[in-house]
Amino acid sequence: MSTHDVFNQVPDIVPFDFSRNPAMIEGLHREGAGWAEPEVRALGALAGAARAQDWGRLANEYPPVLRTHDRYGSRVDEVEFHPYWHELMRVAVANGLHGAPWTDERPGAHTARAAKFATWGFADAGHMCPISMTYAVIPALRHNPDLAAAYEPLLASRSYDFGLREPSTKSGLIAGMSMTEKQGGSDVRANTTRATPRSDGSYRVVGHKWFTSAPMSDLFLTLAQAPGGLSCFLLPRVLPDGARNPIRIQRLKDKLGNKSNASSEIEYEDATGWLVGAEGAGVKTIIEMVNMTRLDCVIGSTTGMRAGAVLATHHARHREAFGAKLIDQPAMRNVLADLIIESDAATTVMMRLAGATDRAGADPAEAALRRIALAVTKYWVCKRAPAHAAEALECFGGNGYAEESGMPRLYREAPLMSIWEGSGNVAALDALRAMGRQPETVEAYFDEVGRAKGGNPRLDDAIAKLGKELADLADIEYRARRVVELMALVLQGAQLVRHGHPAIADAFCATRLGDDWGIAFGTLPTGVHTAPILQRAFVA
Known part of the structure; x- marks a missing residue:
């Protein structure tokens, strides 16, 4: 008898159109960017195609390598990538994921970009880091109009032009940021990097940065202590005269995940930088970049959740156990439906935040909502992603623990978004800070969730409970996570009640807000209508 007959194995999901995400497409139209649906659809088909999936897999299996010196002994500080990394970057840049909203005057440009970012991330998460930082650098750079005029057109260019050359000679630029140091971490005011003014208007920068992702970028925003206090500076890798700026890459980090992306320690050895914003206003200046990348943290987490829900459902539709398909087993239907509920809730609120980003410049209420909603959502959605990935992996059983399934890569990637741009406590305390310093954010938040009042009694009860939590300021920092978690859940529930699938909205409110739920x-x-929820994973 043959021992090699293959049966009861799941067919490859590839090719798969990752734009088949009803919560995202519905949000795209609701937030005013329906014009971008053809672009999102085209990108989704490519993201789930065999070639793009291979690009992402191989870029992670063969991570970047640091070359500090050339064969002659000269210092070069170059990072060598797998060729497929550059294919991933080329597609992302060509589709404007790095800067299109800053030059696209159509309404909903940030929303369109968010949907494309969430879609293309299915191919690989690592290269989205430099794409995100390039997107986020522009509003901060505008604090120096001369630098913005010189570099913004190239930062928004649809041309991916890799290589170490003077920025103005290139057809397109990628930017990064370098803030944290080994002694401070999130406490950036503890930075010891020094910036000394020169007579020509530039600054001499000396210091050691503990975490600098994408060190091959053309430009960096960095924080350093100037005579007037902690300040923000722009440092190019190649100076206007063609000389290399002495930004030394000391090592690449060996990370849990995000393997395709190079993260490094760097040293500024008498490097040259230019002030962005006023001296002493470094945090205020660079926080605009941080807020943009925090939005991308939320988008990245929703991408991972959607991928986990889709892949787990695909597996369950084809795998048999105990005489029936897994998806027909009641216990598995409960798990899959729960994963899809979480994914839809994250996606729906993510698209609302993208819409607020589009409108924030002209609408103070939207700006206030974005300020508080982004902080609470960054905290909660990014914290849910690792648990979601673990449960999705478990749906595969032992097959999911094997690297070739792709699930370990998804699992290793999941915790990053909760750490990047401020871990859980930082995000939760930032939400409290926003409420304390900008009381209009609280008003904007309750105006937003109040629009859903009367749509679900559990949501109404949760809004009332939240009001009591916020009215009691005793031990508020100790209760920070508890308060911000409830704010995030109420915001998600309100979005689902107003805009989500009724079965998902009802189940979300019954469980996340009504406490009719376990821990896992x-x-x-019982009574949750799982059939329409499961269909959300594979809508034609």
Whole structure:
């Protein structure tokens, strides 16, 4: 008898159109960017195509390598990537994921970019880091109009032009940021990097940065202590005269995940930088970049959740156990439906935040909502992603623990978004800070969730409970996570009640807001209509 007959194995999901995400497409139209649907659809088909999936897989299996010196002994500080990294970057840049909203005057440009960012991330998460930082650098750079005029057109260019050359000679630029140091971490005011003014208007920068992702970028925003206090500076890798700026890459970090992306320690050895914003206003200046990348943290987490829900559902539709397909087993239907509920909730609120980003410049209420909603959502959605990835992996059983399934890569990637741009406590305390310093954010938040009042009694009860939590300021920092978690859940529930699929909205409110839920995924109460929820993973 043959021992090699293959049966009861799941067919490859590839090719798969990753834009088949109803919560995202519905949000695209609702937030005023329906014109971008053809672009999102085209990108989704490519993201799930065999070639793009291979690009992402191989870029992670063969991570970047640091070349500090050339064969002659000269210092070069170059990072060598797998060729497929550059293919991933080329597609992302060509589709404007790095800067299109800053030059596209159509309404909903940031929303369109968010949907494309979420879609293309299915191919690989690592290269989205420099794409995100390039997107985020522009509003901060505008604090120096001369630098913005020189570099913004190239930062928004649809041309990916890799290589170490003077920025103005290139057809397109990629930017990064370098803030944290080994002694301070999130406490950037503890930075010891020094910036000394020169007579020509530039600054001499000396210091050691503990975490600098994408060190092959053309430009960096960095924080350093100037005579007037902590300040923001722009440092190009190649100076206007063609000389290399002495930005030394000391090593690449060996990370849990995000393997395709190079993260490094760097040293500024008498490097040259130019002030962005006023001396002493470094945090205020660079926080605009941070807020943009925090939005991308939310988008990245929703991408991972959607991928986990889709892949787990695909597996369950084809795998048999105990005489039936996994998806027909009641316990598995409960788990899968719960994963899809979480994914839809994250996606729906993510698209609302993207819409607020589009409108924030002209609408103070939208700006206030974005300020508080982004902080609470960054905290909660990014923290849910690792648990979601673990449960999705478990749906595969032992097959999911094997690297070739792709699930370990998804699992290793999941915690990063909760750490990048401020870990859980930083995000939660930032939400409290926003409420304390900008009380209009609280008003904007309750105006937003109040629009859903009357749509679900559990949501109404949760809004009332939240009001009591915020009215009691005793031990508020100790309760920060508890308060911000409830704010995030209420915001998600309000979005789903107003805009989500009724079955998902009802189940979300019953579980996340009504406490009719266990601790693990797959503990939905009886009576939840799982059939329409499961269909959300594979809508034609």
